[in-house]
Amino acid sequence: MKISATWLREFVDLNVDNRRLADDLTSIGAGVEAILGQGDAAIFDVEITTNRPDEMNHYGLAREAAAIHDRRLRTIEPDLPKAARAAPIPIEIQEPDLCPRFTARALSDVRIEPSPARIADRLTLLDQRPISNAVDATNYVLWEMGKPTHVFDLDLLEGGKLVIRRARPGEILKTLDGIERTLTNDDLVVADARKPVGLAGVMGGFDTMITAKTRNILIESAWWDPITIRKASKRHGLHTDASHRFERGADFESTVVSTNRVAQLILASGGGKLVGDVVDAIAKRIDQAPVALHISEVRRALGEEPGISEILRILRSLGFEVAPETNDASEWTVEIPSWRLDVEREIDLIEEIARLYGYDRFPNTLPAYSGAVIELPDAKKEATVRSRLLALGYDETVSLSFASPEDGARFSPGLGIEIANPLSEEASVMRTSMVPGMLNMLTYNLNRGNDDVRLFEIGNVYEFLADRPLESKRGSFGATGNVLAPGVYQPARPYSFFDMKGDIETLLEVFDYPSVAFDAHAADYYHPLRRARALLHGATVAQFGQIHPDIAARRKLRQDVFLGELYLDQLYRHALRQPGYQALPRYPAVKRDFSFTFADAVRFQEIETAVGALGIKELRTLVPLEIFRSGTVPAGKYSLLLRATFQSQERTLREYEVADWSAEIIRRLEELGGSLRS
Numbered sequence: 001m002k003i004s005a006t007w008l009r010e011f012v013d014l015n016v017d018n019r020r021l022a023d024d025l026t027s028i029g030a031g032v033e034a035i036l037g038q039g040d041a042a043i044f045d046v047e048i049t050t051n052r053p054d055e056m057n058h059y060g061l062a063r064e065a066a067a068i069h070d071r072r073l074r075t076i077e078p079d080l081p082k083a084a085r086a087a088p089i090p091i092e093i094q095e096p097d098l099c100p101r102f103t104a105r106a107l108s109d110v111r112i113e114p115s116p117a118r119i120a121d122r123l124t125l126l127d128q129r130p131i132s133n134a135v136d137a138t139n140y141v142l143w144e145m146g147k148p149t150h151v152f153d154l155d156l157l158e159g160g161k162l163v164i165r166r167a168r169p170g171e172i173l174k175t176l177d178g179i180e181r182t183l184t185n186d187d188l189v190v191a192d193a194r195k196p197v198g199l200a201g202v203m204g205g206f207d208t209m210i211t212a213k214t215r216n217i218l219i220e221s222a223w224w225d226p227i228t229i230r231k232a233s234k235r236h237g238l239h240t241d242a243s244h245r246f247e248r249g250a251d252f253e254s255t256v257v258s259t260n261r262v263a264q265l266i267l268a269s270g271g272g273k274l275v276g277d278v279v280d281a282i283a284k285r286i287d288q289a290p291v292a293l294h295i296s297e298v299r300r301a302l303g304e305e306p307g308i309s310e311i312l313r314i315l316r317s318l319g320f321e322v323a324p325e326t327n328d329a330s331e332w333t334v335e336i337p338s339w340r341l342d343v344e345r346e347i348d349l350i351e352e353i354a355r356l357y358g359y360d361r362f363p364n365t366l367p368a369y370s371g372a373v374i375e376l377p378d379a380k381k382e383a384t385v386r387s388r389l390l391a392l393g394y395d396e397t398v399s400l401s402f403a404s405p406e407d408g409a410r411f412s413p414g415l416g417i418e419i420a421n422p423l424s425e426e427a428s429v430m431r432t433s434m435v436p437g438m439l440n441m442l443t444y445n446l447n448r449g450n451d452d453v454r455l456f457e458i459g460n461v462y463e464f465l466a467d468r469p470l471e472s473k474r475g476s477f478g479a480t481g482n483v484l485a486p487g488v489y490q491p492a493r494p495y496s497f498f499d500m501k502g503d504i505e506t507l508l509e510v511f512d513y514p515s516v517a518f519d520a521h522a523a524d525y526y527h528p529l530r531r532a533r534a535l536l537h538g539a540t541v542a543q544f545g546q547i548h549p550d551i552a553a554r555r556k557l558r559q560d561v562f563l564g565e566l567y568l569d570q571l572y573r574h575a576l577r578q579p580g581y582q583a584l585p586r587y588p589a590v591k592r593d594f595s596f597t598f599a600d601a602v603r604f605q606e607i608e609t610a611v612g613a614l615g616i617k618e619l620r621t622l623v624p625l626e627i628f629r630s631g632t633v634p635a636g637k638y639s640l641l642l643r644a645t646f647q648s649q650e651r652t653l654r655e656y657e658v659a660d661w662s663a664e665i666i667r668r669l670e671e672l673g674g675s676l677r678s
Helices: 005-009 018-027 058-069 117-125 133-145 226-236 241-246 252-270 295-302 308-317 346-357 379-391 405-411 435-446 497-508 549-554 604-612 655-671
Strands: 002-004 031-036 043-047 091-093 101-108 150-153 162-166 172-174 180-182 188-191 196-199 217-223 273-282 291-294 321-324 331-335 453-465 468-480 482-484 517-519 526-536 539-547 561-567 590-599 619-628 637-646
Touching (some): 002 058, 002 117, 005 043, 005 058, 018 031, 018 043, 058 133, 117 133, 133 150, 133 241, 133 252, 150 196, 162 217, 226 241, 252 273, 291 295, 295 346, 308 321, 308 346, 379 468, 435 453, 435 468, 435 561, 468 497, 517 604, 539 549, 590 655, 604 619, 604 637, 637 655
Antiparallel strands (some): 002 043, 031 043, 101 273, 162 188, 172 180, 188 196, 321 331, 539 561, 590 637, 619 637
């Protein structure tokens, strides 16, 4: 919201520059995001919270500035000439709960012409297009004191009266934007004796708008039920400056002064005269209940008492009326001003005191706590996983806990839990998998030119399994781009399936288990030839691989993307591995190489398991050195060169011992279908 610094200063004398004023307003909650322009053209770009419609204008912010600097706030008191005697305009309020107050007054013999330069220039600074002196007067008052008003061509109102009623189903109203709108019984309208002439609190009607031919004007200012205005605005797709304020709660007591202020501006620029007195129809009073303020409660909430005199100064400068309730001044009755609909409770008053007193003036203290901090059972394991992933070069991220039903069905076997009031259709169920969120974050980076990305996230997934809701701890990490960036001395090396498998193995190393098994039974949203899962004691603790080409194409991924999923509930069943120390052997190692031919169906894991079952304690390692296909190797088979390393901690090994162990290894590998190559 744009606010003119010069205009604001018309209501309060301040001896601080604009930068200091902007900082002061920001410190009490009216955040000034930027200062645009200089001198008389200086504009504050202010972020006003939705609960403070009283600040959405120059006078409201001037009130805040006056309270900060303890200055007097000038009042808005329109100076009007004596009105010609005339019968009052009849106003009939048929819906007092929706329109408890409606104020109007008439002008005659007005000239419709461009606004004076002062008015037009100020509206232009606020990105408002000047239209005419009559219309600009309503816009000027809106930005000056925050009260929406409207002007009708009085001669175009049939029957010489106004009726505030519900629209009749099927009635047509052509609004000022030139669009004909079909109304329903839920719409509240301002009507003349025959037809609607305005959608209440949202936009006026086209047929009674001010034109160059207008000579007689009716000015109106009302108070509308915020919920009714909000629903009408959404129903008709009309969000206006008026509806923006009315749906947040306008000032009930400002209808007369705003009407008179509009009249003053029109008369000053377009001549004419007042016709009759102001008509102020009050169908129902809206009075806010007073609030009791206890000094002891101020001290309890804020940690210290600013002082009774300072409390009274702050509240009174903001428009609150304060009267003592007891003789010792420890309890006060506070009357709430009509423009502060957000203040309802004692704690609201304490917040007003705190923000004007200055949050930076309160000492930093911790709340009293008599218990002890209890660490969650898996906190250390989770911290270790997070630390290891960071060390592997992944950056931690956080995504929404919501997903679309399509993503839930695509990436998880469980049923998603629907949200009663979702943010959107794309976020209407609780996430059943971490994969969609990780894919979205990787895609976001790729679409913005960040080609080398590694991310991870730890969180919960929520699903129905076996007809009951289940919350599970999961982790996910994704990578795309290069492992090694291109340089003068080396070409780029892209991230591959084996890089992710290595990261999985490095991550699992921190847990205590005898061995990990890998197989290809991963989810079908991974590439059929580049996917795997990791198992500990038969339970899946991770699955990973390259995203399936079909999914990559649908998401318009322009390079290979790899994802890993961690089933942390299963992984955390294993204790963390304790660091151990073993002295280097004093005796030499003996190495033997074996060249075998195996069928393609035989995996290295089967080979490793078979040899490990021999129980040769002196066998330190068994590693593949080379794999070869084609040539003299028959189709459907591959040649594998293995190296076994034998070593003892107690003595030098004998040649016959190594020969016996080698024979056992050969025999076991032949049982797997392998053929020893000469």
